Amino acid sequence: MNEQTAIAVRNFSLRLSPTPRGARLARLLAVEQLRMWGLPSDPAAHIVAELAANAVTHGRVTGRDFRLTVYVVGRTLRIEVTDTRGDRSPAPQHPAPDGESGRGLLIVMALADRWGVAEGPAPRKTVWAEVTMPRAPAHRLSYAGGADGLPQETTR
Numbered sequence: 739m740n741e742q743t744a745i746a747v748r749n750f751s752l753r754l755s756p757t758p759r760g761a762r763l764a765r766l767l768a769v770e771q772l773r774m775w776g777l778p779s780d781p782a783a784h785i786v787a788e789l790a791a792n793a794v795t796h797g798r799v800t801g802r803d804f805r806l807t808v809y810v811v812g813r814t815l816r817i818e819v820t821d822t823r824g825d826r827s828p829a830p831q832h833p834a835p836d837g838e839s840g841r842g843l844l845i846v847m848a849l850a851d852r853w854g855v856a857e858g859p860a861p862r863k864t865v866w867a868e869v870t871m872p873r874a875p876a877h878r879l880s881y882a883g884g885a886d887g888l889p890q891e892t893t894r
């Protein structure tokens with residue numbers, strides 16, 4: 739498999755019911771997918787959980803599924819949660835210390851490197867968040883040469 743194929747394969751998308759169970763499944767399936775890719779599920783799992791919870795509460799339209807998409811480009815892990823309430827947008831809150839809600843987006847903002855909302859196609863919107871992953875060990879060819887005089891692959 740060449741590198742381009744490997745990148746294309748790191749793309750996961752599924753439709754889920756707009757229910758608490760759908761939100762739980764979003765988190766569980768994202769964790770499983772990241773595990774299969776050999777990537778850490780922290781903090782992505784937490785971000786997926788908050789965005790999915792919002793999709794099934796504030797972004798819910800009865801009978802319309804929401805979509806979770808996770809993909810990797812370079813060192814960026816991008817999480818997208820698409821719901822069908824394009825007429826309502828996420829609005830970060832300033833919860834009182836004893837307030838019971840209004841923390842989800844603050845958690846996403848704290849954990850993600852970037853986040854935002856993309857409108858459309860109607861009636862949808864997508865709330866997205868990106869996490870930069872730690873640098874993988876770089877493979878390089880060493881020209882110090884092996885005993886046979888050929889370049890050796892090394893990691894650093």
Ligand SMILES: Nc1ncnc2c1ncn2[C@@H]1O[C@H](COP(=O)(O)OP(=O)(O)OP(=O)(O)O)[C@@H](O)[C@H]1O
Nearest residue numbers: 792793796797826827828829839840841842843844
């Ligand atoms: N997908 C969404 N669609 C529409 N509105 C949203 C969406 N996500 C968030 N919002 C709006 O943004 C507000 C803040 O979201 P946030 O997740 O921070 O808090 P919360 O969901 O109200 O509470 P908590 O996440 O702590 O249970 C919500 O109350 C809601 O009005």
Ligand SMILES: [Mg+2]
Nearest residue numbers: 791792842843
């Ligand atoms: Mg929330």
